[in-house]
Amino acid sequence: MKQVIAARTDIGMGQGKLAAQVAHASLKAYEYADEQAQRQWKQQGQAKVVVKAGSERELYQISEEAKAKGLPSAVIEDAGRTQLEPGTPTAVAVGPAADADVDEITGDLSLF
Numbered sequence: 001m002k003q004v005i006a007a008r009t010d011i012g013m014g015q016g017k018l019a020a021q022v023a024h025a026s027l028k029a030y031e032y033a034d035e036q037a038q039r040q041w042k043q044q045g046q047a048k049v050v051v052k053a054g055s056e057r058e059l060y061q062i063s064e065e066a067k068a069k070g071l072p073s074a075v076i077e078d079a080g081r082t083q084l085e086p087g088t089p090t091a092v093a094v095g096p097a098a099d100a101d102v103d104e105i106t107g108d109l110s111l112f
Contacts, residue, residue: 001041003029003095004106006053006062013090017083021076021090022050028074029093037072041096051109059092065105066094 005022007013013021026048030038041047053059059075066073073094080086095102 001037001044001096002047002049002099002102003041003093003097004049004051004102004109005029005091005093006051006059006106006109007091007112008055008059008089009052010055011084011088011090014083017090021078022093024076025074025091025093028076029072030096032072032074033096034072037096046096049106050112051106052112053092053109056089059089062092062094062105066092069101069105071095071097071101071105 003026005025007018007022053062063073063075071094073092075092076090078084078088078090094105
């Protein structure tokens with residue numbers, strides 16, 4: 001079981017902003033997972049991997065693929081209080097779910 005969070009590299013987020021957006025995505029996708037997946041992921045150490053996404057389009061493509069496979073996912077859109085315009089998509093999380101299922105969608109993305 002793992003979760004992969006893809007964060008955009010094309011919008012110039014600072015390190016703190018990036019960390020916050022990844023955290024938001026992780027928590028939101030976790031909330032969409034069923035109780036069994038939540039419990040299993042917690043018991044296995046809550047593995048998370050952060051990868052790079054090059055565009056808004058790529059974030060939504062990842063999300064759509066996850067939804068089509070029945071995996072929990074969440075796209076985060078920034079509130080616009082600091083560095084970005086309100087509504088700017090910043091990150092997407094897939095999982096928690098089986099490693100192989102998550103890898104089918106995110107396995108080709110580069111690590112952050």
